[in-house]
Amino acid sequence: MVIRFLIEKEFKQMMRNIILPIVFVLLPLGMINIMPRAATQEVKDLKICVIDNDHSTWSARLTQKLAASAYFTLTDVSSSYRQGLQAMERAQVDFIIEIEPDFERRLVCDGVSRVMISANAVNGVKAGLGTSYLSQIIADYSACLREEHGLTDVTVRMAHFDVEPRYMFNTELDYKAFMVPGLMSMLLVLIVGFLPALNIVGEKEKGTIEQINVTPVGRFEFIFSKLIPYWCVGLLILAYSMLLAKGIYGQVPSGSIAVIFLFATLFILVVSCLGLIVSNYSDTTQQAALVMFFFLVIFILLSGLLTPIAGMPAWAKAVTMVNPLRYFIEVMRSLYLKGSTLHDLSGQFFALAGYAAVVWTIAIISYRKNS
Numbered sequence: 001m002v003i004r005f006l007i008e009k010e011f012k013q014m015m016r017n018i019i020l021p022i023v024f025v026l027l028p029l030g031m032i033n034i035m036p037r038a039a040t041q042e043v044k045d046l047k048i049c050v051i052d053n054d055h056s057t058w059s060a061r062l063t064q065k066l067a068a069s070a071y072f073t074l075t076d077v078s079s080s081y082r083q084g085l086q087a088m089e090r091a092q093v094d095f096i097i098e099i100e101p102d103f104e105r106r107l108v109c110d111g112v113s114r115v116m117i118s119a120n121a122v123n124g125v126k127a128g129l130g131t132s133y134l135s136q137i138i139a140d141y142s143a144c145l146r147e148e149h150g151l152t153d154v155t156v157r158m159a160h161f162d163v164e165p166r167y168m169f170n171t172e173l174d175y176k177a178f179m180v181p182g183l184m185s186m187l188l189v190l191i192v193g194f195l196p197a198l199n200i201v202g203e204k205e206k207g208t209i210e211q212i213n214v215t216p217v218g219r220f221e222f223i224f225s226k227l228i229p230y231w232c233v234g235l236l237i238l239a240y241s242m243l244l245a246k247g248i249y250g251q252v253p254s255g256s257i258a259v260i261f262l263f264a265t266l267f268i269l270v271v272s273c274l275g276l277i278v279s280n281y282s283d284t285t286q287q288a289a290l291v292m293f294f295f296l297v298i299f300i301l302l303s304g305l306l307t308p309i310a311g312m313p314a315w316a317k318a319v320t321m322v323n324p325l326r327y328f329i330e331v332m333r334s335l336y337l338k339g340s341t342l343h344d345l346s347g348q349f350f351a352l353a354g355y356a357a358v359v360w361t362i363a364i365i366s367y368r369k370n371s
Contacts, residue, residue: 006225014229020195027190028237031183032244036176039306043129049076049084049093054103058145062115065141066097071133085118094120095130107145169337176249181332182305184241185267185325189299192234192268194292196226197275201288204279223367227272234268235261254339260332263345266352267328273359274324280366299325327351 014020050063067074076093078084084096096118100106106113117134121127170177238261245251253260275292282288300306302316303325309317320326327348334340342349 003221003225006221007228010225010229014233024191024233024237025240028187028241028244031187032180032241033248035183036179036249039179040175043126043133044071046072046095046126046130046133047075047093048072048095048097048134049078049087050074051078051081051084051096051098053101054099056104058104058107059099062099062138062141066134066137069133069137071130081118088118088120091120094126095134097134107142111146177251177337178333179305180245180249180251181336182303182329184238184245185303185328185332186300186305187237187241188234188264188268188328189271189296189325191237192230193271193275194289194296195275196230196272197279197282197288197292198285200226200276200279201282201285204282205284220364223276223364227276230272231265231268234272235264238264251336253336255335255341259342259345260335262342263328263331263335263349263352266349266356267324269356270324270352270359273356273363276363277359277366280363299323302326303329305329322355324352324355327355 048066050066052059052063063074063077066072072095076084076087078087078096081096081098084093084098087093088096096116098116098118100114100116103113103115115138117131119127119131167173242253242257242260274295278288278291278295282291302309302312302320302323304320305325309320309326312320331340331345331348334345
């Protein structure tokens with residue numbers, strides 16, 4: 001009976017806080033609607049400068065083909081490489097495409113001509129992807145010219161392969177479909193990990209927790225009364241985020257919703273216990289917020305949310321093994337995109353269950369009730 005009244009008190013305090021209900025509504029809306037559009041690795045609207053040293057019909061067609069691409073915007077046509085380089089230094093262009101003199105004549109006579117691509121490699125990912133796109137466009141244009149004008153050397157016979165890629169699970173290669181499940185996981189860390197820790201430390205600062213410590217309320221009753229309201233809010237936030245994903249992007253989970261909530265409950269237990277441990281060792285709200293922010297940054301960078309774990313160095317891969325966010329993001333993406341079953345995700349389940357048992361034990365032991 002005591003714990004029921006304590007939980008009721010926590011819900012009343014939560015609803016009396018003007019900020020929290022607004023955060024519960026606007027934070028998922030902002031993260032699901034804005035973050036996948038902003039934090040994307042898709043490369044578009046790249047600015048290119050073309051230096052046409054040939055001024056022929058074929059070089060003009062190449063310039064038009066580059067300008068017609070959805071990935072590039074023709075912002076400058078310079079007369080010399082020096083002018084193009086100056087435009088790149090002023091950040092007016094990202095790529096310089098220089099067409100050599102006698103471009104058309106060499107294609108007709110020799111069947112080979114050259115196009116030089118210079119890329120602004122300050123952003124290595126942008127430069128690499130953009131160069132790959134440009135090379136593909138130029139190669140397609142070359143093949144089209146050869147076919148139109150019979151420039152293919154019929155004396156050389158080579159094996160020919162037609163490659164038809166088939167994209168599984170994310171057929172449109174939409175980066176938002178990859179990001180949204182990960183952002184749902186981040187929401188649970190912010191709501192269920194941060195807020196209970198700050199709530200408990202806030203009561204320490206106000207002195208109200210001392211009044212609880214001199215009452216017959218037990219250790220487990222006090223801890224559960226602090227965590228259960230945020231567990232409920234966390235599950236509601238997850239359901240709300242799933243509805244937003246469906247309404248905004250039309251994205252629905254391919255797997256079982258029940259399995260999603262099973263893993264969410266386990267993950268919520270983990271992050272709430274981590275927050276409780278931080279609050280047990282923190283004396284001020286600022287101290288708790290700083291420690292939680294430190295762990296949040298580590299969780300994000302080593303979770304696979306923004307960068308693939310496979311591309312990390314060996315030591316970073318080892319650290320991700322003790323990151324609970326990594327497992328839950330894998331679960332959410334697998335259930336949303338691949339339709340995995342509980343059996344397929346048994347490794348992640350046992351990892352989170354073991355993590356939950358450890359942090360729950362530490363949270364209980366670290367809490368000391370002064371009576």
